Amino acid sequence: MNSRISALQRQIDKIKRDLVQLDSLRFGSLSKQYNVCSTPGCRCKASPPERHGPYYQISYTRKSISSTRSVKREDLAEVKKQIRNYARLKELVERWVDLATKLSELQLKQRHEDKKPEPRGRSRRSA
Numbered sequence: 001m002n003s004r005i006s007a008l009q010r011q012i013d014k015i016k017r018d019l020v021q022l023d024s025l026r027f028g029s030l031s032k033q034y035n036v037c038s039t040p041g042c043r044c045k046a047s048p049p050e051r052h053g054p055y056y057q058i059s060y061t062r063k064s065i066s067s068t069r070s071v072k073r074e075d076l077a078e079v080k081k082q083i084r085n086y087a088r089l090k091e092l093v094e095r096w097v098d099l100a101t102k103l104s105e106l107q108l109k110q111r112h113e114d115k116k117p118e119p120r121g122r123s124r125r126s127a
């Protein structure tokens with residue numbers, strides 16, 4: 001069981017190192033928009049219409065408040081990277097929670113087995 005415990009600890013240590021690597025992040029989802037302006041005879045009113053854009057925006061909801069911010073085309077790559085970093089953060093935290101749960105279960109089990117060297121019958125409790 002010790003080798004399983006140390007394997008889990010190594011995996012958790014790796015996650016912690018990966019988390020430190022995430023520099024900037026952003027929560028939200030990007031969307032693209034095309035607009036129609038108010039200039040008479042503009043190409044956006046032609047047939048077929050050639051609307052203006054794309055314009056990018058990021059939308060997010062934090063503490064029940066929804067927000068939308070426009071994102072300039074030149075900032076798009078950076079914001080996309082930040083959104084990917086947020087997804088990575090979530091993924092790493094989820095993985096950490098899974099591994100930490102297994103680790104805790106094993107450690108507690110081992111602690112109790114260390115206390116009683118005589119193995120008891122087969123009274124297995126399912127928690």
Ligand SMILES: [Zn+2]
Nearest residue numbers: 037042043044
């Ligand atoms: Zn127009």
